[in-house]
Amino acid sequence: MDFLPIFLNIKGRSCLVVGGGEVAARKTALLLKAGGQVRVVSPILNDELGNHLQLGNIIHYAEAFDSKHLNNVVLVIAATNERSVNQYVSESANQLSIPVNVVDDPALCSFIMPSILDRSPILVAISSGGTSPVLARLLRARLETLIPEAYGHLATYAAKFREHVKRRFSSPKKRRLFWERILQGPFTEMVFSGKNRSAQAYLLRSLEHETDELPCGEVYLVGAGPGNPDLLTFRAMRLMQQADVVVYDRLVSPAILDMVRRDAARIYAGKERDKHVLPQESINHLLVRLAKEGKRVLRLKGGDPFIFGRGGEEIETLSQHHIPFQVVPGITAASGVASYAGIPLTHRDYAQSCIFVTGHLKNNTINLDWSALARPQQTIVIYMGLHGLPVLCEQLITHGLPASTPAAIVQQGTTHRQRVVIGSLETLPALASSANMIPPTLIIVGEVVKLHQKLAWFEPVYDLNGK
Structure with missing residues (x-):
């Protein structure tokens, strides 16, 4: 990871744009949309920036950039067509530890501007680390078709009930489980179709019938395939994102493990030649113990769990202890590798x-x-x-x-x-x-x-x- 992806709150805070052309205008519009107070430094402005000035949206300094322009700003964007000027802006900002972006010049940036999918309050930022902005835009275009505008309305509407849910459930885990079920059920479709009253009634009824006790856990026995993340099944991906803890083998590639929910606990149970971190019987009983604690346990195995994966032994133990489980086949090494x-x-x-x-x-x-x-x-x-x-x-x-x-x-x-x-x-x-x-x-x-x-x-x- 070359850059840390973060979302910066600039509402009501001063931001500086150096440049007066088309690119500077685009960056200015983006900062204004995020609520920033924008100062523009450039001897001349194009028509779009001139309109912003007339409307009182920006402050304009009709002069060349000087380090004095950095006073009290929280973010800087250099968008001139002179690299020497952009480099001066970058060096001056870095000396003051102010985040700086130089358009189309990653070497001079301390942060980069992603391609943005805006479904406010849902935002998706896509970055290529400055290596291929066009590819990032193409990926955003693909996501545009997968994430409709209605998701923004869904997030806003769900926010109205956060306090209701918080008061109903004392456990953060229970709140998370409730929201996961609600947002994958009829509530979402009601909001998408504009049936807000029905959605509200459904959510409140669901709250009334829920208890504050954590449910019994479940084990997902998932085949991770031969190593390439592209070969995972859709179902495997879905369960990987909702597990509380993952117990994984040596043959699960790092790229696949990175796709598990980030806050899930990770337990390594790998076996190497003459070196077993956990004996198989210990793994079997570990799955039982974690499930009895109310956790959703992802047992992630390389290849397919039923082909030299000892998955049958594990679910046999789960069955003996009446632990709910489900099995997701994976592409076995023989098929994938061949x-x-x-x-x-x-x-x-x-x-x-x-x-x-x-x-x-x-x-x-x-x-x-x-x-x-x-x-x-x-x-x-x-x-x-x-x-x-x-x-x-x-x-x-x-x-x-x-x-x-x-x-x-x-x-x-x-x-x-x-x-x-x-x-x-x-x-x-x-x-x-x-x-x-x-x-x-x-x-x-x-x-x-x-x-x-x-x-x-x-x-x-x-x-x-x-x-």
């Missing part, structure tokens, strides 16, 4: 079946049905197999697969750090070792791997320094 690596798991010419197995080593052995795996025209997808790769390849050859059988290992698939190494059962262990592959990885064995070179479409940006 797709991004350009390797179809089935193909009419190469494979008519696909099998998923875990390659986790225990006492330097892997207990698998090798005869069932080593079959022709079948794709084998191996989870957690990096450390056991030499054993896996050796056993598959021993049980009948040709040493030349194509094989691939994919690291951090679907993300911008994806790496794909292609070889055969005979060569893949050495290739993976020389490439310094690290978990999480997925291994794919079968003739379909031949298609990678032809079908690879995803071009990740990977820095060997790990950045």
Whole structure:
């Protein structure tokens, strides 16, 4: 995050705009709309600024900028077409610790002006950090279609009942739960359609029937997919935003964890090779305890919770303790990673079946049905197999697969750090070792791997320094 997004109250406070052209006029109009008292420094003004002057909206200093113009101002915008002047404004403001924005010159800014979606009192500010203002405007245009004007009216109308709700519920959490349910129900549609009296009656009835006791909690078992946030389901996103606490695994990427509600508590329950932060049984009972405390618990797992995710064990424990739960499937690594690596798991010419197995080593052995795996025209997808790769390849050859059988290992698939190494059962262990592959990885064995070179479409940006 290059800039801290904040909303500044400038009502009744002095703001300075340096410049008298079209850009300065736009910035002046924005400051006036936010209630600022605007001073404009420029030898001449364009027609729009001249109109503001005639109407008494601004104070005008018809002269070149001087540091004296910064007296008692809380914000400065430099919008001249002379970089030397803009730089002087920036340096003078920074010396006095006054926030300064220089239009189209991020290097001289201490703050930047976002693209704004105004649904007052709801405001959405979108910024590219000064790198691409046009992209920010395009994103705002897309949001314009998703957030209608009625949301501003909804916020204003709901504000009338804040004190009613506050008096009714002593617990801030209970108030939040009440508002979440109300704003996702009939109340909102009534306000949107102009039925204010019906909306008021509905809200007051809801208040009468609510108790001040916290409800029993619930557990959301959510698949986070293989790592790319774009692959989350809509339902997963919705539950991630309403959870009180998240219990997450090592395979949940930071980008996905950042999408959880910001004030939700976070508990790491990751498992690495020979290193378990929390044993599985402890995780099961942690979910029960948190739910019994009235919390909405997000159990966030990489991939799909029911494919090598031990989700079945967790909800079995929840069921035994009569804890409400729901399950949201995720894109499992086999599907997501293979797709991004350009390797179809089935193909009419190469494979008519696909099998998923875990390659986790225990006492330097892997207990698998090798005869069932080593079959022709079948794709084998191996989870957690990096450390056991030499054993896996050796056993598959021993049980009948040709040493030349194509094989691939994919690291951090679907993300911008994806790496794909292609070889055969005979060569893949050495290739993976020389490439310094690290978990999480997925291994794919079968003739379909031949298609990678032809079908690879995803071009990740990977820095060997790990950045």
